Amino acid sequence: MGQAFQQYLKDHRNQHLEQLKEFLKIPSISSLSEHKADVKKAAEWLQHELSLVGMENVQIFETDGHPIVYADWLHADEKPTVLIYGHYDVQPVDPIDLWETPPFEPSIRDEKIFARGASDDKGQVFMHIKAVEALFQTMGRLPVNIKLIIEGEEEIGSPHLPGFVEEYRNLLKADFLVISDTGIIEKGKPSICYGLRGLCGLQIDVKGAKTDLHSGQFGGAVQNAAHALVELLASFHDQDGKVTVEGFYDKVLPLTEEEKKAFLALNTDEEQIREELGVPELFGEKGFNFNERTWVRPTLEINGMASGFQGEGIKTVLPSEAMAKITCRLVPDQDPEEIYNLLVKHIEKHKPKGVTVSVTPFDQGAPFLTPFDHPAIQAAGRAYEKVYGVPTAFTRSGGSIPIVADFDRILGLPVVLMGFGLPNENFHAPNEHFHLENFDKGMETICHYWLDISTLSLR
Known part of the structure; x- marks a missing residue:
């Protein structure tokens, strides 16, 4: 047959x-x-x-x-x-x-x-x-x-x-x-x-003064929206790349022993991956290999940032606005809406002084x-x-x-x-x-x- x-x-x-x-x-x-x-x-x-x-x-x-x-x-x-x-x-x-x-x-x-x-x-x-x-x-x-x-x-x-x-x-x-x-x-x-993996996307908008300000006249006395955004984004991870949002990992399902064996059987060459990517070293959560980090661990990644003067040379301003786009890759049993709410709560808790912050949700998928x-x-x-x-x-x-x-x-x-x-x-x-x-x-x-x-x- x-x-x-x-x-x-x-x-x-x-x-x-x-x-x-x-x-x-x-x-x-x-x-x-x-x-x-x-x-x-x-x-x-x-x-x-x-x-x-x-x-x-x-x-x-x-x-x-x-x-x-x-x-x-x-x-x-x-x-x-x-x-x-x-x-x-x-x-x-x-x-x-x-x-x-x-x-x-x-x-x-x-x-x-x-x-x-x-x-x-x-x-x-x-x-x-x-x-x-x-x-x-x-x-x-x-x-x-x-x-x-x-x-x-x-x-x-x-x-x-x-x-x-x-x-x-x-x-x-x-x-x-x-x-x-x-x-x-x-x-x-x-x-x-x-x-x-699932998906949870959002945009963070930081607003300072009503317009860009002269850095010599106002620098050091008014919050810089770009500085505030950087401070906020830095609060999302520790030095080893682990996400520091409270509750972020609470529902992550651990790998079974059978799955671990199946992943190891792939014999993934991490050094070859490093060379192909052209980076000095791979980076991510401690205790997990490349496949585990990219397949079964959740992430929070900054996909894009914008603020201030982008042209040739220097323009000495304090940007009044700053923006970042973020996506989280989620794993079972994380819920996109729940993760979004945890992120909003984290942002509110870590909002720098002197600015207002707004959050806009984007794509979600379980x-x-x-x-x-x-x-x-x-x-x-x-x-x-x-x-x-x-x-x-x-x-x-x-x-x-x-x-x-x-x-x-x-x-x-x-x-x-x-x-x-x-x-x-x-x-x-x-x-x-x-x-x-x-x-x-x-x-x-x-x-x-x-x-x-x-x-x-x-x-």
């Missing part, structure tokens, strides 16, 4: 690549209003393709923004039901002059396909569709029940997806969720990310974690190993995908982040590309995964 779908994928590879090129040619840039029709065209392309491969109940759901595509096949009696999520919208292509070939004219060279959306996320969505096709063509049916939800607004923050999931939670009911909008840790080394010993996670690991021939690494990510937490909150589903991209594929940048090695192996992996899942009891 396995050989049948493998042979089918091999025999139809060129055809599949030409079909993928058709999909990639559509400039479905969700953030630009002039491409609204193109985004709709991509949704219609998916609707046609999903119907063609054998999926049922294929629908386009309109939203106040861009449409959502849904399809299912639910005839695998007593077998698990999986919900697959992806997105068909893409990032803008600027700066266009840095592209070696036009971003919406797909080009294959060096066994990579170059185009906007090749890796993020059209290529990975397409792989799921073709895996379904291969199983239908070689088995006549699917080994599990499958539902797909493919949105057109991920690159602008999925503003309408949470409301859709709330409204259609019964339609989307499943045993677990699979998302292929991530990657593997490095070429030839498959990995599964089972946890994401952290996410599926236990890495969950059967759906372990089955994904086995599927990777069958195709790639090496053990699967189990990792967490330092980044945030807020919609994952929304799915978890609304549907209560375990989430398997089963990606096939590579870190250096320039998603969101010029010359985005997708390695065809992972295109080929990825579809085989997905097929093996559904066959393995069909033998498990997840209910």
Whole structure:
């Protein structure tokens, strides 16, 4: 059975690549209003393709923004039901002059396909569709029940997806969720990310005098807004980088021994990381290694600051205003709103004299974690190993995908982040590309995964 779908994928590879090129040619840039029709065209392309491969109940759901595509096949009696999520919208292509070939004219060279959306996320969505096709063509049916939800607004923050999931939670009911909008840790080394950090962003504005003041006339007698901001920002950390906000770590879940062993098994070369970054030494909380600091420990980072004279030379003023943008990466079980309130309380407590301080909240997203010993996670690991021939690494990510937490909150589903991209594929940048090695192996992996899942009891 396995050989049948493998042979089918091999025999139809060129055809599949030409079909993928058709999909990639559509400039479905969700953030630009002039491409609204193109985004709709991509949704219609998916609707046609999903119907063609054998999926049922294929629908386009309109939203106040861009449409959502849904399809299912639910005839695998007593077998698990999986919900697959992806997105068909893409990032803008600027700066266009840095592209070696036009971003919406797909080009294959060096066994990579170059185009906007090749890796993020059209290529990975397409792989799921073709895996379904291969199983239908070689088995006549699917080994599990499958539902797909493919949105057109991920690159602008999925503003309408949470409301859709709330409204259609019964339609989307499943045993677990699979998302292929991530990657593997490095070429030839498959990995599964089972946890994401959350996000809490804010802006701090410090206001002193009603206007900038002459430093000779008023310096030493009036608070300098820039000085006040620096003093306030310095209060957030101790000398070792630990966050000093009261209550910040209270709900942080510790690593299990199994997770610690899995992280150590990655043999991360911290000296190589240091050299690649060009820093004299790595820095962070004492008692934690690089992976732990970036995956499972929360952070508070200053992302930007502005105050005073920025031009050439010197202008001897006391700035009347100063601003900083801050984001916190959060881990289970930290709550973004609770952390925001703790930060506001800290800012009020440490507010320097002689200024007023205001705080504005920005993006928030909850952290996410599926236990890495969950059967759906372990089955994904086995599927990777069958195709790639090496053990699967189990990792967490330092980044945030807020919609994952929304799915978890609304549907209560375990989430398997089963990606096939590579870190250096320039998603969101010029010359985005997708390695065809992972295109080929990825579809085989997905097929093996559904066959393995069909033998498990997840209910």
